[in-house]
Amino acid sequence: MPNYKYKAMSETGAPVSGVVAAADEAQAMQLLAARGLIPQSVRAGGSDAAEGGGGGLALLQTVKPQELILFTKQVRTMVHAGISIVNVFRIMEQQAENPLMRRTVSAVVQDLKQGATLYDAFSRHPKVFNELYCAMLRAGEISGNLVNVFDRLIYLIDHEYKVRKQIVSALTYPTIVLVMLFGAFLFLLTFVVPKFAMLFESANIDLPLPTEICIAMYKGLVAYWPLMLLTVVGVVGATSLYVRTPPGRLHKDRLLLALPLVGPVFQKGAMSRFASIFGLLQSSGVSVLASLDIISRTIGNAAVSRVFDGLGEKLREGRGISAPLRGSDYFPPMVVNMIAVGEESGNLEEMLSEVAAHYDYEVEYQVGRMAEMIGPLLMVALSAVVGFFALAIFMPMWDLTKMAH
Known part of the structure; x- marks a missing residue:
């Protein structure tokens, strides 16, 4: 059904504009009148009222x-x-x-x-x-x-925002350090190494391996930097497009969960989100099948979401929730056992609340642990880069000093 962009006046005389879907212009006028609006202009074209308006800027809102x-x-x-x-x-x-x-x-x-x-x-x-x-x-x-539902929604949105903020804040420091590390590497390679390379070549001395590696990297960067830049842009662009596809999203999420230090944070965050959403849906009267279907599309991790594929069929066979989850790589035994106890006792909602509270604490603890461990690792990497360039520069300088004596 085509869209019609309109300008109208409300019952209070306030100007109103938007988009209405209708078979033709006459029906669009009738729909506006049914809404209590006085049409002033109606023309074909436009997009959904909630997401249109403002041209390209609306897509960024x-x-x-x-x-x-x-x-x-x-x-x-x-x-x-x-x-x-x-x-x-x-x-x-x-x-x-x-x-x-x-x-x-x-x-x-x-x-x-x-x-x-x-x-x-x-x-x-x-x-x-x-x-x-x-x-x-x-x-x-x-x-x-x-x-009551709005109360639960407030809790859920706030809870998810805090968990996401914890993860982002934990990854901010290592990201900044990695950028600085790469910047230091480029600075040393493009500004410091060339000046000493000219000195060493004019001295006609045998260069140690670190120095030869640095000079070769510098020459390769100068000769092929456009190709390198295009390659990086191409790889980043292709990867970005791929991870937006269902298979790409699945591979990305599996990789994130498998990474050391970072993986446990994402897994525990997914468990916290699963228990919170499932518990709230159960307490709101949503059926188990409908709840799992909603969780599958809203849990935010394609690898964990895949666990729920076919779970509805197993539930209809009377196998419960805990049994199919037992073979999953992403659901820890504690979560599965708590769900099993909840199913047997009829207190599934209470057990899910306990799981959510536990994994909220686990996420906070894991984020702190990750930050503590990443800091020293990044300092070791930074020291290694600086040490490598120091060797590349000072080893030939030492040889020049010995020749002078």
Whole structure:
């Protein structure tokens, strides 16, 4: 169905613009009138109201976790106060500072006025509200307890933001050191080595192996730097495109989980996310099969997500959750055993909460341990680079000194 870009006036006289999907211009006018809008202009073209507008800049717009947390808290407060859902999101539309959020909430308001459910209205905007967020809203609508669902969403978004922030902060220091290490290597190779190379060649002395290696690397860099640059850009570009494909994402996530020091952090983070999401979905009344399907698409790691493939069929056979997870490489025995106890005792939600709390601590501990171990390793690497160039420069200098005497 084609899109029609429109400009209209709301019931209060405020100007409104956006995009509506309709069979033709006449139907677009009817849809706008049904929303209580007075059409001023309607023309073919445009993209989704939540993600269009602003041209290419709209593609770069995002909603940060902090903004989503604040949005959810404000909605929860107003719903708890008894304000109608449509009026809640009208107020949120007026208060939104993020352009993408404002357009999204505006589209949600229009859908709600047409009789759409919260799940339907929110699920049309996956760029802002992921599948898990929408599934929680659907559970809240079915149970009639939206306030409780918003409380859980606030906890979940905040929890995931903190875990992600811990991992990023732990990787920031080694990344900076590696960049500086590479910069020091290039500086020594391109500015320091050439000056001494000219001196050593004019002295006509036998050069030690480190010096010969440095001079060969310098000459290769000068002669082939365009080819090297193109190769690096090509490899980075091809890798970036590949990891966006399903097989590439799977290989990347498997590699991350297999890396020493870093791998355990990602694995424990995935376990924390799994237990948190699963527990919240169970406490919200979502069925086990539906919960696992949602987790498979929202856990954020393709390798761990693959474990859930075919799990629904095994559940229908009455094998439970813990038994199929036992053979997985990514689910530790503690997680599997806690789930098994929860299944047998009927307290799965409580066990998952315990697992989430444990792995929150594990992530924090592992991040600290990784930072402690990476620091000395990077210092050893930096010392090795500087030491190699020092040998390459001072060994011939020592030979020159002996010749002078």
